[in-house]
Amino acid sequence: MTICPEHIRQRVVGYLRERFALDPSPWEPWQFYRASRGRVHLGPILTIDTPRPDVAGCLIARVERTVKPSTALFQLFGRHVQREIIDLDRHETQRYFTGESITIHPARIADCRPGFVMLRYEQLPLACGLLRERGLIENQLPRSSWCQIDLL
Amino acid sequence: MDRNRTTNNTPPVFPERMTERYRSLVPDPQALTEALLQPPRRSFRVNHLKTDPATARARIEAYGCRLVPVPWYDDAFIIDRYPADSPRPEPLVLEQVLGHIHMQELASMLPPLAIRSELTTAERVLDACAAPGSKTTLMAALMANKGTIIANDKQFGRVRALKFNLERQGVLNTLITNHDLRKWPPDQLFPLILLDAPCSSEGTIRKNPHLLARWKETLYEGHSSLQQQLLLRAFDLLTPGGLLLYATCSLAPEENEGVVDILLRRRPQASLEPIHVDRITFSPGIAEFESARYDPRVTACARVWPHVHDTDGFFMARIRKS
Numbered sequence: 091m092t093i094c095p096e097h098i099r100q101r102v103v104g105y106l107r108e109r110f111a112l113d114p115s116p117w118e119p120w121q122f123y124r125a126s127r128g129r130v131h132l133g134p135i136l137t138i139d140t141p142r143p144d145v146a147g148c149l150i151a152r153v154e155r156t157v158k159p160s161t162a163l164f165q166l167f168g169r170h171v172q173r174e175i176i177d178l179d180r181h182e183t184q185r186y187f188t189g190e191s192i193t194i195h196p197a198r199i200a201d202c203r204p205g206f207v208m209l210r211y212e213q214l215p216l217a218c219g220l221l222r223e224r225g226l227i228e229n230q231l232p233r234s235s236w237c238q239i240d241l242l
Numbered sequence: 243m244d245r246n247r248t249t250n251n252t253p254p255v256f257p258e259r260m261t262e263r264y265r266s267l268v269p270d271p272q273a274l275t276e277a278l279l280q281p282p283r284r285s286f287r288v289n290h291l292k293t294d295p296a297t298a299r300a301r302i303e304a305y306g307c308r309l310v311p312v313p314w315y316d317d318a319f320i321i322d323r324y325p326a327d328s329p330r331p332e333p334l335v336l337e338q339v340l341g342h343i344h345m346q347e348l349a350s351m352l353p354p355l356a357i358r359s360e361l362t363t364a365e366r367v368l369d370a371c372a373a374p375g376s377k378t379t380l381m382a383a384l385m386a387n388k389g390t391i392i393a394n395d396k397q398f399g400r401v402r403a404l405k406f407n408l409e410r411q412g413v414l415n416t417l418i419t420n421h422d423l424r425k426w427p428p429d430q431l432f433p434l435i436l437l438d439a440p441c442s443s444e445g446t447i448r449k450n451p452h453l454l455a456r457w458k459e460t461l462y463e464g465h466s467s468l469q470q471q472l473l474l475r476a477f478d479l480l481t482p483g484g485l486l487l488y489a490t491c492s493l494a495p496e497e498n499e500g501v502v503d504i505l506l507r508r509r510p511q512a513s514l515e516p517i518h519v520d521r522i523t524f525s526p527g528i529a530e531f532e533s534a535r536y537d538p539r540v541t542a543c544a545r546v547w548p549h550v551h552d553t554d555g556f557f558m559a560r561i562r563k564s
Contacts, residue, residue, distance in 0.1 A: 120414060134390040134415045137366055140427050143392075143417035144401070148409050165292070165340055166412040187339065214340060234406065240333030241305040241325070 091146060094122035094130055098153055102130055105157040109205065111172035120147065128154045132163075161217040161231060164208045168215020174207045176219065176227065180242060183211040186219070189236040191229045199225055206230075211242070254279050254451050259459055266532050267493065268547065277549035282448040284321040284332065285312070286343040287351055290383045291412045293342040301337060314522035315351060341410040346376045347449065349546050349553035353436060353489040354380040355519045356544070356558050360434050360485055365389045368432040370423050370476050373400030375407035377438055382413040392432075394419040424475050433484040437476045439469045441490035441497050445555025448548065462496040469501045477509055480563040485515075488559040493547075495531040498557040502527070502543060503536040505561065514542040515560040525550065527559070 099122040106112040123131040123146045133147025150163040164171065176199055182192050186209065202221055209216045209227070220228040256275055264271035288295045295317050303309055306325030312318035324333055337343045354361065354377050361367065361384045372378045372393035381391055393408070393416045395401050401420050408416055423437075442461050447453050473488055480486055490497050505512050517524060527543030529536050546556040 132414055133417060136417070137390050138392060138417065138419075138430055140430070141394075141419045141421040143419050145405055145418040147414040147416060148412065162409045162412065166414075183336070211336070214336075216340070235339075237334060237339060239336050239339055240329050241302075241307070242336035 091123050091125045091131070091143060093136065094124040098122070098124060098130065101153060102151050102157055106151075106159065106163075109203075110159075110174050110208065112167065112170055116167050116170055117150075123147070125149075128152045158230070159206055159208075159218050161235065164215045164218055168208055168210070171208050171215070174202050174205070174221075175210055176202060176207050176221070177210050178216065180211070183209075183216065183242060184239050186217065186227075186229060187231065187235070187237055187239050189229055189231060189233065192227050194225045194227065196225045254447075254454055256454060257457050260454075260457055263459075263494075263532075267495070267528065268549075270549065273549040274547065277547075277552070278447045278555075279451075280448055280548075280552075282347060282554065283552065284345065285318060285348045286321065286338075286345045287315070287318045287380065288343055289341055289379070289411050290317065291387055292340065293337075298337055298342050302335060302343070305335065307335075312348060314519060315348075315355065318346075318348060318351060320348075339410075341412055344376065344379060344407075344411060346380075347446070347554050349445070349551070349556040350376055350491070351380060352519060352522075352546060352556060353377055353438060353487055353558055354384055356517050356560060357434065357436065357485065357487050358384055358519075361385050364434050366432055366434070367391045368435045368476075368479065369393045370435060370437045370472065371395055371439060372404055372418075373397065374403035377436060378404065378416065379407055379411045379413055381436065382408075382411070382415055385415060387413065387415045389415055391416045392419060393417070394421055394423065394426075396420070396422045424471050426475065426479060428478065431479055431481045431484070433481045435476050435480060435484070435486045436489070437472060437486060438489045439472050439497075439501075441465050441469065441492040442494060443491050444493045445491040445546075445548065445557075448554060462492075462494045465492070466496045466501060469497055470504050473501055473505050474508060477505060477512060477561065477563065482511075482563055484563050486561040486563070488561060490557050491554055492557060493545075493555045495528050495534065495536070498545075498559075499527045499529070499531070499536045499540040499543060500534060502540050502559045502561070506537045506539060509563075511564045513562050513564060514539050515562055516542050517544040517558055517560050522551070524558075527557075 308323040373395035524544035
């Protein structure tokens with residue numbers, strides 16, 4: 091884990107601003123870190139060198155060919171997201187958390203462009219999804235987060 | 243079966259020597275063993291980094307759960323009853339998945355609360371044995387995600403659970419290290435350290451009744467030796483004037499007062515402070531146990547007894563470096 095190079099930080103911040111109208115001010119107090127496999131974390135200012143920290147704060151994005159926002163990012167800063175939001179109903183929320191991809195009626199996504207979207211349930215930011223053509227939302231939850239939610 | 247308590251199938255049998263030890267520890271050993279045989283209550287705390295207690299409570303009660311507030315911590319609740327039509331005995335709640343609440347045994351919330359006033363102004367904290375992160379995440383919430391917590395754990399396998407819990411609860415002010423505390427660089431000092439030391443976990447028998455079958459008195463020796471090393475090292479990593487909270491979920495004096503006693507003997511700069519958490523009264527530390535005589539100052543430590551507080555057993559010592 092190293093301090094994130096400025097051009098990667100700018101790429102993440104620029105993408106989130108352009109796609110989700112997400113203002114960068116909420117994370118100004120934080121440090122961006124780069125970890126393996128393109129992962130970008132948001133964490134505190136580095137205060138120790140040895141032993142070297144393995145992980146800082148939360149994973150907020152993955153930067154490879156494109157920028158992929160993380161579920162943790164939306165769950166933490168989702169209330170600041172202004173567009174590319176899809177509201178799920180109870181049943182869709184349950185299915186999404188079991189790891190399924192879901193298809194919803196195109197009328198409900200008229201305002202959204204294909205690409206990464208924030209999923210929401212009763213105003214609660216839930217997760218990141220990948221919106222494809224014809225209302226398909228590809229599941230982006232890591233397998234470790236799949237679960238059967240009973241009460242919602 | 244009371245629905246507010248989890249069930250287990252292990253037939254609970256207390257080894258005779260264990261009950262004999264309890265007779266030296268508490269005036270009412272039968273009440274203690276009976277309390278240890280009670281399955282634990284289900285409890286959670288609200289994560290202030292993501293929501294507030296009123297909102298979380300309203301949502302969870304709307305599912306049909308009956309919640310009982312915890313008198314000594316406004317953010318904590320006991321789930322007294324799940325809805326009758328729950329598909330599972332312990333249904334998974336959306337707020338758990340989103341990290342708005344964290345299921346946590348009540349006693350394990352106490353160590354961060356015992357250093358609450360220090361945490362609210364702390365800039366740098368070492369959580370020396372952090373995994374799986376229940377106390378780390380509570381500390382981060384009490385710090386309002388400000389300052390920095392160095393969350394360390396020696397066991398690589400447990401660091402994964404730590405990462406998962408920190409991420410789920412939106413903790414940003416943490417740096418995770420995977421290092422043996424005993425080999426921590428001596429120039430990295432901290433004004434505030436939490437050492438929730440590895441222990442026999444005897445205080446968690448309610449949740450882990452299998453511990454009874456594995457119980458041997460010799461277990462305490464091995465744990466105590468490691469705890470002494472960790473406590474001495476953690477104390478050496480304090481800045482002058484710094485504060486160290488030592489905690490275990492063991493009832494055994496060998497892992498608690500006995501370890502603190504060694505520290506007091508070997509580090510004259512160490513002193514104990516009384517432990518105060520609003521609206522809860524702790525039992526004092528034990529200065530004599532069977533043939534052992536500890537430094538009388540250990541009575542300033544705090545004990546949480548399952549039969550007194552209806553929680554797991556816990557031990558805490560607030561140690562100041564002069």
